[in-house]
Structures are given as structure tokens and as C-alpha cells.
Amino acid sequence: MTLVIRTVRITRRGAVRLTQLFLLPVLLILLWWWYSSASASYYMTTPGEIAATFVEVWFSERFFVDVLPSVGLLLTGYALAAVLGTTLGVVLGLSSRMRATAEPVLEFFRAIPPPVLVPLLMLLVGVNTPMKVALIVSGCIWPILLNTIEGVRSVDPVLADTCRCYGVRGRRWLTTLVLRSASPQIMAGLRQALAIAIILMVISEMFATTSGLGFSIVQFQRSFAIPEMWSGIVLLGLIGVTLSTLFVQVERRVLRWYDGVRAAARDE
């Protein structure tokens, strides 16, 4: 008897949760469906048509020719920027003199909207894979670098003294004290950089290449292949959502302690 009640209760709770998750998305899709079939606009496509086109267009060799290389580029550039940015950031963060010297120049570079580097790098490196990687690195590195500097700079002095007292130095000092203390800021930098990396990947391809995701989407748009264009937009969205979800998973793991500290501080 109690088992039945409990099962009913769990099922009910599950149903409520599902409703919370899917009610609005389903409503929005229905609204879109209704609107796109009712409106005479040439540019609107029904969700059904987009889904069908999506399967047709992207579940083909296109996935290997256009999508995978683009994502690969993005991740390569992003990883390079992450390594370079944190390394440089730690070096600058530890030396107040070097930091003071470099900061105005770095702040200026950070303030340059990264997309303007596209035409520049096209001039300098030409239109090829290294150019795209260089572009992503040069756009992504600034938030990572500046946040790392900020994080390293704000290492707690008491904790630093503790390390000195107990003779913690060298590699262990770097990994247990400096990098871990700075990790909340480093992750914040990496998060901003991820968004910039996606933007740069797409527009570098839209601008001047003959392959890749950005190129394909612009091609569809220029040839007025509207359902195909929509499917490309959806794919970009999915890539963005996937990368961001992965990032959150990593971040949650890395910053578990930080969230714990914060929660403890709030409860006080």
C-alpha cells in the first residue's frame, strides 16, 4: 500500500519536473510552427521542415568535411590560448613590477573587439588553417590572461605565509597554492574566452574560406536555401549549447571547493 503511494508520488514528482522542463519549449515550438505556416514570409520555415532538413544536410559527409574540422580548429585555438594565457598570467601575476609595466598595454589589447583581427590576420597570415587558429588564440587569450593575473594577484597573504612557514615551494607551491587560489578567476576567463572562440570560428569562416560551418551557412543564405540556412543556425546553437554544458561540468568539478566556501559563507 505504502509502496503504491510512494510510486504514485515519485511519478507525480517526475511529471511535474518534466512539465517544468518542457512546457515552455514545446509551447514556443508550437507557436513558431503556427506562425511559420500561417505567415506568408519566405524566410520562415516550420520546425518540422527544419528538423527534416537538418537530418538531411548534416547527417552526411558534410559532418566530417565541414563540422568536425571547424570544431577541431575551435578547440585547438582555445586550448592554445588557455595554456598561453594562464602561463603568462601566472608570470605577470607574481611580479608586481612586471604587471604594472604590462597592464596598460594588455588592457588595450583586451579592449580591442577580437573580430577586427580577422581582416588583419587575413593580411598577415593569409587565409588558411594557421590563420584561423592564430585568430582564435589572439582573440581568446586576453580574458584568460587578465583574469589569471587578477587571480594570482589576489592569493591570500595568510595562505602564502602559511606556505612559506611550512616550506611549501616550487611545483607544489605553484599547483596547490597559486593555481588553485586563482582557479575561480581563471575559470571565469576561460568562460568568456569560450564564447569569443565560437564567434571567431564562425566569422573567420564566413569571411574568407571555402569550407567549414560558417562558410556553409553563408552559402545557404546567399543561395536562398532557407531551410538549410535555418538548420545551420540550429547546428551552431547546438554546438554552443554542447560546449557550454561541457564547460559547466568541468567548472563544477574544478570549483567544487569554491562553491562550498561560498555556500558556507552565505549560511553564516
Add this chain to the structure above:
Amino acid sequence: MTTPTTDTARPTTGSQRPAEGRVRGPGAAFPFGSNALLGIAGSACFLLLWEIAPRTGAVSATYLPPASEVLTTLGERLLVAGFWVAVGDTLAGWGLGLAIAFTAAVTLGFVVGSVPALRTFTASTVEFLRPIPSVALIPLAILLYGTDIRSTLLLVVYASFWQIYIQVLYGVADVDPVADQTARSYGLGRLARIRYVVWPSALPYVLTGVRLGAAVALILAVTAQLTIGSPGLGQEIAVAQSGGATALVYALIVATGAIGVLVNVGVRALERRVLHWHTSVRGEIAA
């Protein structure tokens, strides 16, 4: 109370993690004057290097014109009315987009944030829509609006809306329950509570959102001009590049960088001005 400062804002998918900065340790080891001097020295070194490298042929001057040439080109541009029109267009796209995003995000954020049911039912949609890169909308913008300023606005608004909206949600959620209960016990109505309790608590978050949103808005404004060709500095750069005018490309990049710096400095000043009460509170906690 947690305080959003610098770039530690970490709006996270799915979890209630408000933006926050950490309390800083004691200030830098050098007094302000020598820091500023070092900064000037650093910038001077950078400019010198930029000047010398192409002149000695270490880097080809076709690829990297010396600093003096770029700055002269920029100086000449400053006298051309067309340049200021482009700057105006860029700033208009940026400012208008940011204003629209701000109004929408703050209104929606406060409404959704203060009604728990709305919050739970919209959460999944927000988490899906937010990470969609706004550049994905470029083809759509071109189809719908062509090179019109509305193309720029579409991208700018989409990108900066989420930054502000998420922060507002965090801010509304961070309201001190004791303060809220106090206000209730004194019989303050819903509107009064929003005005006197929720708004001040959420303000630091709103401003963090504005700061992040302002930076993103500038990026997207320039992107739209570059890729779509709507008028502005981005378009000027694209034109200069296709004409092979390297020095001009550099000069215009320096100009956008300068605008970026101004935007950052401006938003930070605004933040400091509006939140001076807040930092003083924080100073006490830090002690």
C-alpha cells in the same frame, strides 16, 4: 553579502552561482605613482618596439607598418568627417542595442526573478537559448534587414540581453531574506519592496551584467559591420583590408581598441559611482 567585482562574474548554466569577486589582499607593493610610471614605461617600450621592428626589417613593414606611420594615419583619419560618421554608427549600434537589451533584461529579469513559478518554467528555455552564439543569427539578420542598422541591433541585443538577464536573476535571488521579511513586517507592498529591498540588493549584479553586456555589445556591433557590411568602423576596416591599406587597417583597429577602453573605463566609473555605498560595506566585512 557577496559582491560582483572585476571579471569573476560566473553565470553558470543550471546552478545558482551569483557573480562574485573575492576580497582582495592588501594593495600592491608599490605606491600609486611608481605604478603609473611603470605603466607609462611599459607602453612606451611597446610603442618603441613597434616602431623599431619594422624599421630594422625584423618584421616586414608591409605587414606591420611602424607605430609612427599607423598613428599618423590615424591622426589623418581623425580629421576626416567620414571617420566620425563611422564612429557614430558604431556607437549608435552599440548604445542603442545595449539600451534595448538592458530595458528588456531588467524588466523581464525582475518579473521572472520574483515569481518562482515563472522562474522554474522558463529555466530550461533560458539555459538552451543563452549559449547560442549570436553570430549564428548573422545569416538571418542579412535576410531580414540587409545592411540596415537593425541587423547590428539584432546581434547586439541578442548577445548582451543574456548577460544582463542572468545577472538580474542572480541579483533578485540574492536578496537577503531577513531584509525582505523586515520589509514585509512593516507592511511594505510588492512595489515598495522591489523599490527598497530588491532593487538595491540586485543593483551590483545588474551593473556586472551591464559591464559584461557592454563589452559583448561592442564586439557584436563591430562583428556585424565586418561581416554584414552595415556602416561603422567594422565596415571601414573590411574596406581598408580589401584595398590592401595595411596602415589604415591598423589605425582603425587602434581606434576600435580606444573605443573599447573608453567603454570599459566608463562602465567601471559608473559602477564605482553607483555602488560606493556597497564597497564601503564590503570594506567592513573584509577587515
Add this chain to the structure above:
Amino acid sequence: MLDVNGVQKIYRGKDREVEAVRDLTFRLEEGELACLVGPSGCGKTTLLKCIAGLLKPTSGSVEVAGKAVTGPPRDMSVVFQEYGRSLFSWLTVQGNVELPLKEKKLSKERRRTLVTEALEAVGLADSARSYPWQLSGGMQQRVAIARAIAYEPRVLLMDEPFAAVDAQTRADLEDLIRGLWQRFSMTVLFITHDIDEAVYLGQRVLVLSSSPTVVQDDVAVDLPAERDQLTTRSDQRFTELRARVYSEIQNAKNGQAASAPAAT
């Protein structure tokens, strides 16, 4: 064991100099537990940093076990006041205690023994796998104390370690320190601004003057070695000693010299 000889510390600012510590000389014998009290702002923390080798004194010297202190000495551990900030939030309790031992290049078994022993000694054997932020303030300070003990120091420095915990916890921790001192036979220098605490804990109380600091008085605490919060604190002798230290500190605030130097 711990020799402080004519230590002076002057902070040089941009256009002014602040003499925080003028001329401090005192000596702790092996196995002694001494408390250092002084009016607030008297340079206690500066002195601690000089002894711990974190700050270089402007003149004078510090010797630990006959060796001059130039950097943090290996056989000394320090417990800071700000427990929350001296623990690594990203390491477990066990990890925090073990970290300095790893740097000492001890074997894994030895490390495990030391960690277990230290945690058990401070009554935290069950919390080894928790994170510091999951513990209360008093428990966090216990972790810091366990870390200090596991390091097997000959000298233990404590900088107002209980200033930020509540009174109840504070009494427990005071008894804990007495117990640990007797069990591990270390030399302990305990810095505090609390007169009761100084008299209750120490075999000796060093009273500092206000800044620029000198040793104002050196009071021997002739209370029995077995102390407990109830009887010791209500002891007539305890009250006398407390009154004496109190009046010295009042003198120190008013800038008068010691009324009766170092003899009780």
C-alpha cells in the same frame, strides 16, 4: 631554544618611517610555554613575523635552537589567527595536514601515522575527509593546530589563534593547547591580547609595551601545572596574576616603564 636579541623593526613608507618594534629581547627555554600579551596595535604580529622568518628585522637577531633565523626555520610551525584563510579550501582536512609533510619528503606510511596521530590529538579523527569549509570555526582552527603538530616542530608559534572563535570553543581550545604542549613537549610561544588567556595558559607571561614595542614585564605564572577552566580561574593566585598583568598593560598604554622588573 628561542632567542630574541634586540629585535627592532622599522617600516619605511614613502616619506615616513614607522618604528613598530623598538628593542625586544627575551629567551624561551626548551619546552617552555610562554604567552605574549600587549595592548592592541603593539606590534605583536610584526614580532611574530620576525620570529617566524617571514619578515627581516631592521636590526637584532632571532635564533631557534642556536641557529640564526634568516627564512622560515624547518623546526618551527605557526598557527595564524585567521584560520579560515590559512587553510587550503581545496584540500581536505587530511590533505591540509599532510601537505607540509609531503614537502618534508617523508614516506607515505610516516605521513599517514603523523596525520592520524595529529588529527586524533585535536579530536578530529572523524573529519579527515571533510573540507575545511564544512567545519565550524573552532574545528577549522583545530585543523590548523593539527597541521602544526604533525610537522613535529620544536617551536610552535601561535598568533592570537582563538581571537575569532566564540567563548565556549575558546575554553576548549585553551585546554587542548595545554594538553598538546604537555604531550608533545614543544616550546610554545602564544601571542594573545587576552590577559586571562595568557595567565591561564602560560608558564610565563611577557608583557609588551605599546608601539614602539619593548618588553614591559616578564611575569612567571606560579600556578599548578594541572589547570582547568573552573578551579584555576577562581584561584586566588590567578586573580592576583591577572591583576598584575592588567596593571602592567595599563602602564604600557600610558607609556610608563615597568614598576618592578621581572621578579615575582
